[in-house]
Amino acid sequence: MNPETLSALGEPNRFRIVELLRTGPRSVNDIRGRLGLRQSQVSQHLTVLKAVGLVEAEPHAQQRLYKLRAQPVKQLHKWIDRYRCIWEERFEQMDELVEEMTRKEKSDAAGRK
């Protein structure tokens, strides 16, 4: 995973665009109307999203249909999946480390006496 993708999604309006595109492909003007943004804003954000590979465009006459790309979404899922050990609430590591520190403190104190 690269932080660029996350950074792109971190911008509120881009996030909204992505959320909208989840429900299906949309034209620029469609997005503009639904999200209440200026046309240039939508195009600019879509350019950023396209640059990081999150979306792609399909031309239809003057319109461009934007849709999400599978790969980065899949990658994001794979990345966050590596954090299972966290969200499944395993605190053994923490406990171990705390224990270790406590032992060290005690031995330090003992050694210093």
Add this chain to the structure above:
Amino acid sequence: MNPETLSALGEPNRFRIVELLRTGPRSVNDIRGRLGLRQSQVSQHLTVLKAVGLVEAEPHAQQRLYKLRAQPVKQLHKWIDRYRCIWEERFEQMDELVEEMTRKEKSDAAGRK
């Protein structure tokens, strides 16, 4: 899901910190050494990460052990999971929309004759 979490993760050094914390809790100085950052930078980034709820600190004497919090990671997983329909490569929606547009074009052309 809120974009704030993603924005926090979008900063490269914060991303590295989170990746490091995935392997277990760390002290500020530990993070500093492993990632080659200045102390103030580490503290500042940890402050941001704490503000959005991604990490929490546990004091041990002068040290603070930072560790990831389960909730936001879980939330992130839940959010990205709603995009299954994307990464499982379903293009029916797209095809439908394209068809619809094609039909419209044809009827337009027919109506105009």
Add this chain to the structure above:
DNA sequence: TACGAATATTCGTTGACACGAATATTCGTG
């Protein structure tokens, strides 16, 4: 080819933020 619709791009401005240096705070210990 001229025109309009849809979209892209440029440009100047403004606010946010990452960084480093310096200083402040917390906390255990002599």
Add this chain to the structure above:
DNA sequence: CACGAATATTCGTGTCAACGAATATTCGTA
């Protein structure tokens, strides 16, 4: 309580990105 270690916070600086307005481009059609 003075001191040092670990961490937090403040402050000034420079950079970058979002925004709006304006302009440019693309493409179908008369």
